[in-house]
Amino acid sequence: MNIELSDEAEEYGRQARRALGSAGGDRLAQQAEADPHARGALVDPVFEALGAWELDPRAGSEELEAGAALCRSAGWWALAYPVAERLCRPRDLDVDGLVVIGPGPPAAPVGGLRMAWAAVSLDGWRAVCAASPLRGPVRKSGYVVGLEVGSFERGGQGDVALGLVLPCWTLLGMLDRAMSLTRAHIAAREQFGQPLAAFQGVQFQLTDAEVERLGFEALATHALWSIEAGRADAVDDALALRLAAIEAADTVFRVCHQLHGAIGFCDETTLSWVSRASVPLRRLPLNLAGTGAALTRRLGRRGLSGLFGPNDEPSPTLPALRPERR
Amino acid sequence: MAVPDRDLAEFRSTVGDWCRANVPKDWRRAQAGAPEEQFVAFQKAWFQELRQVGWAVPHWPAEWGGGMSVAEQIVLYQELAANDAPRLVLAFVAIHHAASTLLVAGTDEQRRCHLPAILDGELWVQGFSEPDAGSDLASLRTTGRREGDVFVVNGQKLWSSGAAHADWCLLLVRTDPGAPKREGISYFLMDMRTPGIDVRPIRNANGESHFCEMFLDDVVIPVSGLVGPEHGGWRVAQETLSAERGMTMLELSERLGRAGFTWLLEACRVRGPSGDRLLDDPVVADRLAAFEIEVAGLRSLCRRVVERHEAGASAPAEASIAKLLYSELLQRVMDFATEVVGLEAHTQLTKPLSSGWESGAWMLDYIGSYEWTIPGGTSEIQRTIIGERGLGLPREPAAR
Numbered sequence: 001m002n003i004e005l006s007d008e009a010e011e012y013g014r015q016a017r018r019a020l021g022s023a024g025g026d027r028l029a030q031q032a033e034a035d036p037h038a039r040g041a042l043v044d045p046v047f048e049a050l051g052a053w054e055l056d057p058r059a060g061s062e063e064l065e066a067g068a069a070l071c072r073s074a075g076w077w078a079l080a081y082p083v084a085e086r087l088c089r090p091r092d093l094d095v096d097g098l099v100v101i102g103p104g105p106p107a108a109p110v111g112g113l114r115m116a117w118a119a120v121s122l123d124g125w126r127a128v129c130a131a132s133p134l135r136g137p138v139r140k141s142g143y144v145v146g147l148e149v150g151s152f153e154r155g156g157q158g159d160v161a162l163g164l165v166l167p168c169w170t171l172l173g174m175l176d177r178a179m180s181l182t183r184a185h186i187a188a189r190e191q192f193g194q195p196l197a198a199f200q201g202v203q204f205q206l207t208d209a210e211v212e213r214l215g216f217e218a219l220a221t222h223a224l225w226s227i228e229a230g231r232a233d234a235v236d237d238a239l240a241l242r243l244a245a246i247e248a249a250d251t252v253f254r255v256c257h258q259l260h261g262a263i264g265f266c267d268e269t270t271l272s273w274v275s276r277a278s279v280p281l282r283r284l285p286l287n288l289a290g291t292g293a294a295l296t297r298r299l300g301r302r303g304l305s306g307l308f309g310p311n312d313e314p315s316p317t318l319p320a321l322r323p324e325r326r
Numbered sequence: 327m328a329v330p331d332r333d334l335a336e337f338r339s340t341v342g343d344w345c346r347a348n349v350p351k352d353w354r355r356a357q358a359g360a361p362e363e364q365f366v367a368f369q370k371a372w373f374q375e376l377r378q379v380g381w382a383v384p385h386w387p388a389e390w391g392g393g394m395s396v397a398e399q400i401v402l403y404q405e406l407a408a409n410d411a412p413r414l415v416l417a418f419v420a421i422h423h424a425a426s427t428l429l430v431a432g433t434d435e436q437r438r439c440h441l442p443a444i445l446d447g448e449l450w451v452q453g454f455s456e457p458d459a460g461s462d463l464a465s466l467r468t469t470g471r472r473e474g475d476v477f478v479v480n481g482q483k484l485w486s487s488g489a490a491h492a493d494w495c496l497l498l499v500r501t502d503p504g505a506p507k508r509e510g511i512s513y514f515l516m517d518m519r520t521p522g523i524d525v526r527p528i529r530n531a532n533g534e535s536h537f538c539e540m541f542l543d544d545v546v547i548p549v550s551g552l553v554g555p556e557h558g559g560w561r562v563a564q565e566t567l568s569a570e571r572g573m574t575m576l577e578l579s580e581r582l583g584r585a586g587f588t589w590l591l592e593a594c595r596v597r598g599p600s601g602d603r604l605l606d607d608p609v610v611a612d613r614l615a616a617f618e619i620e621v622a623g624l625r626s627l628c629r630r631v632v633e634r635h636e637a638g639a640s641a642p643a644e645a646s647i648a649k650l651l652y653s654e655l656l657q658r659v660m661d662f663a664t665e666v667v668g669l670e671a672h673t674q675l676t677k678p679l680s681s682g683w684e685s686g687a688w689m690l691d692y693i694g695s696y697e698w699t700i701p702g703g704t705s706e707i708q709r710t711i712i713g714e715r716g717l718g719l720p721r722e723p724a725a726r
Contacts (some may be wrong), residue, residue, distance in 0.1 A: 104668050104669050105669055107669050107672075135673075136675045137533070137675070139533060140533060140675040140689075140690075141672065141673075141675065142672070144669075144672055190458070191459075191460060191461050191462035191465070192461070192462045192465075193462075193465075199706070199722070201706055201709065201710075202706065250661070254657070254696070257696050258699055258700070258704070258705065258706075261460055261461075261700055261704065262455075262460070262484075262485050262537070262697070262700050262701065265530045265531040265532075265696070265697060266528055266529065266530055266531070267529065267531075272531050275531070276531060279689075280672075283664070283665075283668075283669075283672065284669070287664075287665040287668065288665055289609060289610070289613075289665050289666065290665075290668075292609075293607075293609065
């Protein structure tokens, strides 16, 4: 089995990153914050040109992987737009996107977009919902709004893993960026007559963060493969990914902020924007403890089967995506 | 000075009674999202209330209005925290950094001029860091050129908390560019009304603007503003920085233990829509218990630091250990609070000004806590101090 993204998906991701860069790059998040209701219009032409909304991650591995790569590129620019959530839209409902909701009051970072959404609970109950209006400055709310949820129906079992995994790819893009920014910062910033990067204590912090990021990346590809392969434990894999993603994000942003020093808390630095944009993804639909608890409840004492476990045949209960390449 | 236990118990109940009668009941609500002027007015009024009972500057010598024993100061800070009294955040630099600098290195005239003024509400800011001089403070480049009885100062200062409201500034300036970097620095008291000072607030990740940058353009400071000898400012600055350790850490640890952590427990006791309490979740209970142990350890450590300092028996790296432990523990506790309080933490978008680093607006507290491992010596600097001075390890080879 090959859990790497296909070359085509990687190339699509690179193109998306370039296109978003040409359309404004880091300024896109700043413009969206200045006028939150225009955040859709800012990026619509780029996604149009990329054919983003023609992608159907449920149609097969190629489109799923392309979707993941697109999310990662959106994360790189801390794009104030729910790319992953839109890619997850169920084909059988008349909605623009899908969000996974936790046991608490339903909420998601989808404010100010005038779109219809579907919400799916962890056990696969699904409902059409509407986003409440934005309240307060988005620099503090992170575009998170409550969701007015209609009546729940069964049928969302196939949505849960996808709805958990793609936003993790957005978060992965943010971690990629935070690491890249910090690497550049410590190479350029001099104290005590030498670049910060020359201090071993600084190097080790960044390498610890990189180990976290790489572990997260490996699990992200694994969880994607698990969906592609239609595995019964795709949701378990997705929750395990989410757990690792939150832990990695905690470490990476802690280290990146620390190595940037006070300037990293100011909007003059890109890190400040990326780290702020990461917060809703890390907290919703389930925080670290909630994700751990959900995973524990599902797994009991069974453990994850992983790549080489005994349970890695396609599930009879979930429709397998066309696993052409795998 | 030993204070009998019975007297301490009596003092504790005096402070407690006073707090219950005098801490404004609704100050948190009034200070949440309050405009800047209201915050300043409230801080100044609260300072005067504490001053009247002799608790605004308990750590100062008796002749200047303080004179409280260390044992009593510990009780005072414990009770102020336990009764959720507002913190003296605006006067912090004045009563700690400015005062300790003046007491140790100032002239009699400087002390007579400023210590009573601080009691009357004079506010101070610290002008130390610069864009290229953070951890490596001694590489600062703001210049001071002597012209007869005055110095003409040019440069830029950064992260000057409270500069927008300050009356005076503790300023480090390079006055001898040819000397080795620690030997060419002078320490000044700068009147913030002097022409040529441009203060610009910097908005941080929380949306607050408490720290500022200061541009100094041909600012004229009289020679009488020098603290310590000309070019001898680096040693004076060590006095200023040492004020950040010791009792201020004790106060912060008491705030964390008796205020912040207590509210976190309260938040975990609230019954949710399904009737469950977070406390009943064994995972939550476990984490809380682990934090309780760490907070207790931190409080004991801070207490030991101030008691040993008073006894003249300070261990070389204890203060650094306390700061490192506090700042990293604060971040972890705030992170956990944001986790367990959940979505509600994200909807609390105004933090009560005048509160401690933990205010109960958990999301903002969490973001704010990340600042803590940077100022007053980053965690990297603290670890270097612990390694070199505490453990006697060799100096970092490249650090000059």
